[in-house]
Amino acid sequence: MITTLEEKPHIPAAPRKRKVPGWAVAMLGVAGAIALLSITSMQTGFPQLTSSGTTQTAVRLALPILLAGLGGLWAERAGVVNIGLEGMMIMGTWGAAWAGYQWGPWAALVAAVVFGSLGGLLHAVATVTFGVNHIVSGVAINLLGAGLTKYLSTLIFLPLSSNPRQSPPVQSFDTFSAAGLGDWLGELEAGQLLFISDVAGILRGLVTGVSPLTMIAILLLPLSYFLLWRTRFGLRLRSVGENPHAADSLGVKVYFHKYVAVIVSGGLAGLGGAALVLNPGQLSYLEGQTGGRGYIGLAAMIFGNWRPGGLLGGAALFGYADGLQLRSGGETVLALVYGVVLLLGVIVVWQLIRRKWFSAAAAIFVAVLMYLLYISLDEIPSEFVSYAPHMVTLAVLAVASQRLRMPAADGLVYRRG
Amino acid sequence: MSSSTSVGTDEHPAVVLTGITKRFPGVVANSDVHLTVRRGEVHALCGENGAGKSTLMKILYGMQPPDEGTIEVNGEQVRFRTPSDAIKAGIGMVHQHFMLADNLTVQENVVLGAEALHGIGKKARARIIELSGRTGLNVDPGVLVEQLGVADRQRVEILKVLYRGAKVIILDEPTAVLVPQEVNELFDTVRGMQEQGYTFLFISHKLDEVRAIADSVTVIRRGTTVGSADPKTVSSRQLAEMMVGSELPSPETRESTVTDKVMLDVRGLTLKTPDGSRAILEDVDLVVRSGEVVGIAGVEGNGQTELVETIMGMRKAGSGTITLLDKDLTKLGTLGRREAGIGYIPEDRHRHGLLLTQPLWYNRILGYQTRKPTAKGIWLDTDGAKKDTERIVADFDVRTPGIDVPAAALSGGNQQKLVVGRELSGDPVLLIASHPTRGVDVGAQALIWDEIKRARAAGLAVLLISADLDELIGLSDTIKVMLRGRLVADADPSTVTPEDLGSAMTGAGSTSAAVQETAVVEEGEN
Numbered sequence: 001m002i003t004t005l006e007e008k009p010h011i012p013a014a015p016r017k018r019k020v021p022g023w024a025v026a027m028l029g030v031a032g033a034i035a036l037l038s039i040t041s042m043q044t045g046f047p048q049l050t051s052s053g054t055t056q057t058a059v060r061l062a063l064p065i066l067l068a069g070l071g072g073l074w075a076e077r078a079g080v081v082n083i084g085l086e087g088m089m090i091m092g093t094w095g096a097a098w099a100g101y102q103w104g105p106w107a108a109l110v111a112a113v114v115f116g117s118l119g120g121l122l123h124a125v126a127t128v129t130f131g132v133n134h135i136v137s138g139v140a141i142n143l144l145g146a147g148l149t150k151y152l153s154t155l156i157f158l159p160l161s162s163n164p165r166q167s168p169p170v171q172s173f174d175t176f177s178a179a180g181l182g183d184w185l186g187e188l189e190a191g192q193l194l195f196i197s198d199v200a201g202i203l204r205g206l207v208t209g210v211s212p213l214t215m216i217a218i219l220l221l222p223l224s225y226f227l228l229w230r231t232r233f234g235l236r237l238r239s240v241g242e243n244p245h246a247a248d249s250l251g252v253k254v255y256f257h258k259y260v261a262v263i264v265s266g267g268l269a270g271l272g273g274a275a276l277v278l279n280p281g282q283l284s285y286l287e288g289q290t291g292g293r294g295y296i297g298l299a300a301m302i303f304g305n306w307r308p309g310g311l312l313g314g315a316a317l318f319g320y321a322d323g324l325q326l327r328s329g330g331e332t333v334l335a336l337v338y339g340v341v342l343l344l345g346v347i348v349v350w351q352l353i354r355r356k357w358f359s360a361a362a363a364i365f366v367a368v369l370m371y372l373l374y375i376s377l378d379e380i381p382s383e384f385v386s387y388a389p390h391m392v393t394l395a396v397l398a399v400a401s402q403r404l405r406m407p408a409a410d411g412l413v414y415r416r417g
Numbered sequence: 418m419s420s421s422t423s424v425g426t427d428e429h430p431a432v433v434l435t436g437i438t439k440r441f442p443g444v445v446a447n448s449d450v451h452l453t454v455r456r457g458e459v460h461a462l463c464g465e466n467g468a469g470k471s472t473l474m475k476i477l478y479g480m481q482p483p484d485e486g487t488i489e490v491n492g493e494q495v496r497f498r499t500p501s502d503a504i505k506a507g508i509g510m511v512h513q514h515f516m517l518a519d520n521l522t523v524q525e526n527v528v529l530g531a532e533a534l535h536g537i538g539k540k541a542r543a544r545i546i547e548l549s550g551r552t553g554l555n556v557d558p559g560v561l562v563e564q565l566g567v568a569d570r571q572r573v574e575i576l577k578v579l580y581r582g583a584k585v586i587i588l589d590e591p592t593a594v595l596v597p598q599e600v601n602e603l604f605d606t607v608r609g610m611q612e613q614g615y616t617f618l619f620i621s622h623k624l625d626e627v628r629a630i631a632d633s634v635t636v637i638r639r640g641t642t643v644g645s646a647d648p649k650t651v652s653s654r655q656l657a658e659m660m661v662g663s664e665l666p667s668p669e670t671r672e673s674t675v676t677d678k679v680m681l682d683v684r685g686l687t688l689k690t691p692d693g694s695r696a697i698l699e700d701v702d703l704v705v706r707s708g709e710v711v712g713i714a715g716v717e718g719n720g721q722t723e724l725v726e727t728i729m730g731m732r733k734a735g736s737g738t739i740t741l742l743d744k745d746l747t748k749l750g751t752l753g754r755r756e757a758g759i760g761y762i763p764e765d766r767h768r769h770g771l772l773l774t775q776p777l778w779y780n781r782i783l784g785y786q787t788r789k790p791t792a793k794g795i796w797l798d799t800d801g802a803k804k805d806t807e808r809i810v811a812d813f814d815v816r817t818p819g820i821d822v823p824a825a826a827l828s829g830g831n832q833q834k835l836v837v838g839r840e841l842s843g844d845p846v847l848l849i850a851s852h853p854t855r856g857v858d859v860g861a862q863a864l865i866w867d868e869i870k871r872a873r874a875a876g877l878a879v880l881l882i883s884a885d886l887d888e889l890i891g892l893s894d895t896i897k898v899m900l901r902g903r904l905v906a907d908a909d910p911s912t913v914t915p916e917d918l919g920s921a922m923t924g925a926g927s928t929s930a931a932v933q934e935t936a937v938v939e940e941g942e943n
Binding site: 405 | 480501512519525528530531532536537
């Protein structure tokens with residue numbers, strides 16, 4: 001009984017689950033978010049929600065988070081959990097300030113990347129070569145980053161700025177604005193037309209006061225995607241994060257790819273630190289400047305389901321929450337609560353259509369709670385407002401963590417043989 | 418590509434291993450192994466678990482260097498340092514445990530490490546589709562591997578090997594994870610590829626399969642090759658004797674100790690896959706009486722593991738009741754069920770039975786953390802645990818330098834004796850033994866059989882799951898056959914032969930009077 005199998009090049013009909021392409025989903029999401037903000041700002045009477053100023057601040061604040069998140073993406077796609085992003089970011093801030101006050105902003109960027117990479121290298125040596133638990137090593141690097149920069153600041157910055165917690169001022173980048181386009185968008189924004197003014201405000205924020213660092217960060221996102229998903233190197237790096245034993249059995253150098261990924265991760269986190277130092281608002285190193293943004297970057301990456309596109313969404317969300325509270329204070333943040341109620345309303349309808357009764361009930365409950373909060377307060381207490389991004393992080397992770405897919409071997413120590 | 422389809426004797430053999438010896442600290446895994454695989458044949462390598470088959474294949478695939486001996490491929494002597502060297506020489510390996518990344522697509526899994534051949538884009542995709550037909554894989558290369566079933570994953574593994582241009586393919590226990598129809602499909606694929614000139618090294622301890630697929634058989638025992646056989650003339654019994662040597666211990670128990678007292682009563686047990694799409698267990702009724710050994714026969718993957726884990730409370734049943742000595746266990750957790758009097762020898766002692774890095778006495782506490790002698794009130798009683806571990810070591814002949822060594826320091830047989838000793842402590846009323854002698858040496862096997870027989874004579878009810886049909890027939894008072902999640906037939910162990918049981922297990926039906934099909938409505942499956 002011998003069955004002959006001919007070679008038949010056939011393309012079988014594959015059951016494709018995803019019918020809508022990813023970019024379309026993203027566009028829909030962006031449009032939905034703008035519509036939501038637009039309605040909220042109209043209902044509550046706070047045009048700041050979509051003003052160009054808020055957007056500009058949001059972009060500035062989202063940059064460090066985006067870069068830290070990208071760093072997390074690189075490391076975790078290769079299977080190394082990088083909770084040490086915060087420490088690497090701190091090292092980046094110090095490096096940026098140290099090089100920046102002496103040789104200008106471009107040197108600041110390079111130094112930040114180098115300092116962050118050193119942190120990444122340390123993490124790689126500990127986790128990959130010595131098999132230290134990734135969290136333990138990461139926390140150690142966070143402590144080390146904070147301690148080391150404190151020591152170095154006292155040693156080097158104190159004589160110059162007579163403040164051990166601050167560096168001398170750093171020269172900033174020249175920023176670019178699309179002048180003609182910006183003016184036209186400004187007119188539209190001032191017109192107070194529903195939706196159109198909101199879109200114009202957001203676009204104007206995006207094209208005004210753009211620094212080279214912003215462009216670099218925005219370009220790093222598609223570049224990372226291309227490298228990780230469209231090249232041989234990226235395939236190998238991701239395979240190491242999914243199943244290192246399989247990768248090893250196919251001749252992939254597991255340790256090498258992990259090292260590269262974690263060092264790049266550190267460099268990106270360091271660059272995120274530079275984005276903080278070169279922020280037009282302060283332009284110097286400050287102790288405690290990162291304020292947990294490394295962790296928020298990690299959260300943005302998790303929110304983005306370990307994908308660059310989602311990561312951008314997460315970073316934008318956290319940057320926006322941060323920018324809003326910084327620019328406009330408690331009243332507008334309260335308006336955002338109203339927006340959340342609207343969003344929950346949409347979710348309730350969606351869950352009802354899908355007949356997920358429990359989820360719908362939970363969403364209704366939270367929506368009522370938020371609405372009560374909204375009508376009973378005049379503004380969010382200022383002590384609380386500065387924690388808006390952290391609260392958003394918490395809420396988003398609690399909801400989103402249900403259906404996330406992390407790399408299968410993420411956080412596992414790999415030993416050959 | 419060579420168009421030769423006949424088994425070539427005039428050419429150089431595809432692979433020749435001469436005098437291969439491999440030592441690990443304290444053990445000789447292979448000693449003086451000789452193996453000749455002719456081009457275009459399916460060559461089976463048979464041996465018990467732990468006989469050294471896997472080590473030998475790792476040597477041939479370049480994962481470990483031999484201490485002595487030579488490897489020849491197509492008449493040329495080679496030396497493999499890494500699997501890449503073996504791949505270059507045209508040798509590919511399909512591992513028993515799949516080496517696939519679930520979250521990557523089929524295409525990504527196949528091209529990984531071999532990107533230099535056709536890149537990772539359209540050209541690679543075209544080549545994969547071209548090769549897919551040979552392996553019977555019928556999915557789009559863009560599908561994630563996690564969406565594939567076990568048989569398709571295995572095809573992806575074969576595809577990986579083909580993509581790299583292998584002509585000699587090592588299949589390491591390929592049927593262990595497959596259900597019978599899938600085994601047949603795999604064999605069809607293997608025969609088809611053999612016609613196209615591929616050579617297979619088929620590693621198995623399932624003698625029926627070996628005789629069905631192989632052109633020649635080499636038997637390996639205790640690390641060395643003990644002989645070759647022609648699968649067309651040799652019987653399974655003869656092969657088995659070559660595999661274990663002449664001293665075949667017998668699991669036979671003859672005087673019945675079965676009583677009327679029902680210990681375990683399972684009714685209408687149903688279990689679905691986590692997504693609820695398919696039933697793993699369907700309406701299982703099972704009674705085990707005091708002094709009775711009930712054996713469950715079945716090809717792996719037909720629900721035996723799940724049945725045991727559902728009775729133990731490790732999986733949550735969809736419906737049905739489980740009663741032990743008139744006590745309803747259905748709502749209890751695993752610990753509660755153990756406390757009610759179930760001893761459990763898990764099928765994989767490393768995953769479920771032991772903490773390998775912990776000392777023996779610590780392992781004694783596992784599962785007994787609420788009971789004497791290993792606990793006093795809310796505190797663990799380490800002294801009691803140590804004392805009782807000493808008892809187990811003495812009574813069950815666990816060969817160990819002491820009770821403070823980690824469990825990993827023991828050989829498989831001694832680990833298993835420790836597990837059996839632990840599970841027979843604490844006066845169980847029911848023992849669930851899942852493959853109790855899998856991968857243990859003959860001495861440990863005999864001891865474990867004796868202990869099960871003794872406990873049975875003392876009135877213990879035993880539920881035995883085993884892939885070793887001789888063990889199952891020898892020990893059991895009643896045998897039930899499990900197929901696709903249902904108990905489909907009863908067999909009388911005093912008259913049934915392994916062959917009858919085997920055909921009942923594959924659903925082929927049996928003409929033997931010893932096997933009676935239970936009334937089950939089969940749906941229109943082919």
